[in-house]
Amino acid sequence: MMYALLLALVIQAAPDTLTLQAAYDAASANHPRLEEASQMTAVGARSAEAVRAGLKPRIAFSGQAVYHSDVAEINLPVPGASLPSVPHAQYRAGVGAEYVLLGRGTVARQAELLGLEASVSAEEAAVGLWQVRHQVEAAFFGVAKADAQLEALRLMEEEVQDRIDQLEASVARGLVTRSTLASLAAEHLRLGQQQALAEAARTGAIRSLSILTGQRFIADALVIDTESPDRPTGSRPEYTVFDAQRSLLDHRKEMTAEATRPRLNLFSEAAVGRPPGLNLFGDQIEPFFSAGVRLAWPALDWGAAARQREAIDLQEAVLESRKDEFTRALDLQTAGLETQLSALRAVIAEDEKIIALQESIAEDAARRLEAGTATAIDYLAEARAASQARLDQHLHRIQLAELQARIMTIRGEAE
Template sequence: MNQLKLSLFLSSCFFSVSVLGQIQSNSIPLEEAYRWAEQHYPLIKDSDLIDKIEAINLNNIGKTGLPKISLNGQGQLQSENINIPIGDNAINAPLETFSAYVGIDYDLYDGGIKKAQKASEIASANVERKSLEVQLRSLKDRVNTIVFVIALSRKQKQILQTSKEDLEVNIQSLQAGFENGTVLESEVTKLMVRQLELTSEIIKTEGDIRTYVSLLEQLTGKTFPEDVQFELPYVVPTFQAEAINRPEELLFDNQKSLFAAQEASIAASTRPKISLFAQGGVGYPNPLDFSDISTATYALGGVKLKWDFLDWGKGKKERERIKLQQEQIEVDRELFLFDLDSDRLEYQEDMAALQVQIKNDEAIVSMQKDILTQSKVQLDNGVINSNDYVTQVNATLNAEQQLEFNKIQLQQTIINYLTLIGQL
């Protein structure tokens, strides 16, 4: 089988939108409808929330590197305390003690925890953004369905209207024959009945069109004019595979990046941490001089080292878990691409089959029109009756509808194919 190449050319279009969302132009690019649907969908509000939450979390992580200042106080009453004999005398430490001080701690080296936390937060926000894109992508399929149902209904109305007008000509011809006494009145009535049936079908089709347009207005939040038309991409099928540009691909990458950031956080938690500390306050008795049992101010400072070098294998197990989760993501990616390739092949086969069907339908319509032309002559000459003519009218009408249905179906299949691989 040859491959299908789809060359996409979007024509530029300028249009105006009123404050209330009333679309003034009657020609709308399909991609613009996609954009409106995404902007109107309630889920889009999550995008701003993700940005705001990420900014707040990053700001909080940044502040963990600033000095920590705390106010501390403690008082206690003891049953006994230190008694230091000195010659005939003794120093008796008081049974009640208290202290109040300001403490300052500043991390000189945190082992890279803050950097890992920022990377993890950014990766987590990116995962949420791509997840949102994946969910919003389904709106394109909904827009495609509604737009092509509208197009098909309008084409059906056009065909019905043409058939009704043709019947009107034949009714007038038979009416003249009836007035001249060469045609039975029932023959005229049969055509008039079919004309009324076509009118009913046109009215129903018009109602369907209004319903579908209303659904699209609800989906996009815009109000469209009755004769709105949607500009579809111009495509030339030549059977060549296209590159895939789906948000799921980046979602898988971002999920792996998140796990990598989590792994970096585990590694950082096992490194030594160095910090400065200082205290300054007042205590009774003097916290730094046991011989001074009066209330006294004091200050101290120094360097602290903390190293949790033994975690009993917890970090190793966490890294094993992360590695398994990354492998699981690759399995999900492989499954996604497998299903996508299957869908691509199905679309390509459908497009090839529809092209063959359309050629066949065109031949059928051409022959049915020739038969209808001959039937009209036969009806005028009394060779056939109105029932025979209406039967041929219906056959021609069905053939034309099938042709237009397959043409629109091919167009929709191409657009769905482009949407599937992320080219729209």
């Protein structure tokens, strides 16, 4: 029993390392619009199948029963002579079939159009999947920054506690005043408060990650790995949307020519009726059959197709303008970030030197504090500066990884 309990504690405390790429993948898999993209593709496929069904023979059953109070009659001025008349009660039931002989390409192109429309909708859903990367980055690096701050605060807290322990003996010997010790104790309490705030920020960021990824993270066991994510292999999904919209417009332009093309259908009907078929004077219910071809050719459309093509040309120009505007917006975003990236790399190169200098100054202040030649305020100022220098180094590295990730997300493709 004790072994099982210890094993459970070890498993629970095992570090759960999370990389940014893994967070991206999990958030995409958990995003509500993931299914929307596949659903829109399925909608397009089903709609296209429904249109293509028009290429198959259409079979329809029909029936009719009607009574005419007045029908055509032929009266001869010959005594005793009579001619058959059209029956007042008429019945008809049959089955007809119709098949497209000429114009099948129009139906096929209509099916392709529906597929392209669904493709645009699916790609628009993919844009939502891409945008979630920004939310993931904010939460992911929020945890990383909180971790760095907590580490710096813990080190500072340990340092202050060590000084308190060392100075208690000096206070007893009268080398250091109790007010100095009280100042250190107050600083120790302030550090505890700051840790509580940093823990709250970390917990909030972890909760955001859990919502985005659909995964439950153990706060005490979560380890953030800030290594650079995989570079995207394709372009921003918005460009795919632009391309899909352009293909859709091109297809619509091609379809404008369909409006003036001839259509030829084959039709037939087998039925029974009274009167049978065109035998208007038949008084018995008899079978009959008819078959033929039907031609429709809207040869003159008064320039409607040409105006439709002009309208589509304008839509394509607007689409190209929007694409250029989007590219310009991305360039503006990355320009500022790349400047920050260069500056941050230069800052990181100097961090080690600053840390070494600040730690040397803090150690000297600690020795002077123990000797009674420096006040607690002097020591704490230098200790905070050294702690801040170490924290700055961690934060600068995290910011570097964050900037690199943001630039890759904005560009959507490898440099």
